[in-house]
Amino acid sequence: xxxxxxxLVCAGILVSGVLAVCLGNxxxxxxxxxxxxxxxxxxxxxxxxxxVAMAEAAIGSGLATLIFLxxxxxxxxxxxx
Amino acid sequence: xxxxxxxxxxxxxxxxIACGVLRLIIGRTIVDRIVAxxxxxxxxxxxxxxxAHLSGRFVYIDVALVYGLLSFLAVxxxxxxxxxxx
Numbered sequence: 001x002x003x004x005x006x007x008l009v010c011a012g013i014l015v016s017g018v019l020a021v022c023l024g025n026x027x028x029x030x031x032x033x034x035x036x037x038x039x040x041x042x043x044x045x046x047x048x049x050x051x052v053a054m055a056e057a058a059i060g061s062g063l064a065t066l067i068f069l070x071x072x073x074x075x076x077x078x079x080x081x
Numbered sequence: 082x083x084x085x086x087x088x089x090x091x092x093x094x095x096x097x098i099a100c101g102v103l104r105l106i107i108g109r110t111i112v113d114r115i116v117a118x119x120x121x122x123x124x125x126x127x128x129x130x131x132x133a134h135l136s137g138r139f140v141y142i143d144v145a146l147v148y149g150l151l152s153f154l155a156v157x158x159x160x161x162x163x164x165x166x167x
């Protein structure tokens with residue numbers, strides 16, 4: 001049961017990583033990268049590392065998206081892939 | 082009885098994750114994708130809470146709590162970005 005859960009969540013990481021590479025719109029690619037970080041946090045919980053999952057949820061999903069958005073606003077990009 | 086309810090909850094969580102990822106892949110506009118990732122965040126919080134009950138380790142509840150406190154920041158920042166751009 002646990003192995004099936006871990007495999008499904010890791011398939012989610014894979015799908016969202018491929019989406020983050022393949023999507024043309026930069027905002028959508030950023031959202032997909034946040035989703036990969038979200039699934040990674042869930043998989044850390046399933047693999048019995050709750051402190052790593054807490055750091056991943058705080059930094060990877062929250063702070064990284066904010067920094068990407070700030071960079072996009074400062075540089076004025078967001079159209080070109 | 083409780084096992085049946087937990088199994089139904091797990092099945093519903095995975096159906097929700099599948100539908101959310103499908104919406105994220107199809108997603109016509111950017112707003113669809115934002116709503117999909119917000120929904121996936123809430124579903125993954127409930128998955129962590131369900132696994133905390135199943136494994137009997139209540140440290141995992143703290144992870145769900147921290148994630149629930151921090152998860153709205155990204156959606157809020159993207160919404161403000163879209164509002165400023167339009």
